[in-house]
Amino acid sequence: MSQRFEQDDFKDDMFKERRRNPLVLFGAAATAGVLCAGLLAFKQGNPGLSQKMMRARVAFQAITVGLMAGSTGLYALTSAQGSQPK
Template sequence: MAVDHPEDILPTRSLLGKRSPLVLVGAASTAAVLFAGLMSFRSGNFNLSQKMMRYRVLAQGATVGVMVATSGVAFADLGKLDQVWKNITLGGSDDEEDGKK
């Protein structure tokens, strides 16, 4: 009983296009705000460190939002993904017309 495992469950990079450079900018800004917050905490400025940690959460949330918005998963062929999910969960294959399961 062979289970067909497709190599490309998610869409390929050629279908999705280029990666967004905003993700790298968001990651760098998150790291910079985190570093500034840690340094202010180390120097004893607890109020500034609390503000910087709040800004870090905002920067991290914005970065995750950009990653999701530019991922291209919304453009995936849902019919193909449903078939892949059925194959994984039920152990079936694409050859259901032949009576094989």
């Protein structure tokens, strides 16, 4: 396989996932945003705010993992129901 084919295949898969799980992308973006805010607070010497941001990051990360697991389970259930003969 050529590297070009693998890159195109990866992009197609990524777009399918975005349509199927849009909340996961929002959760990942929120996690990254809170992480950056926490690192910025740490760099500015505000340990209290930095600690709160890191705790919020863990919460956002847990929510994102829950969304991933839930959407994967929902997708598995709907695809399994669609493949069974009636």
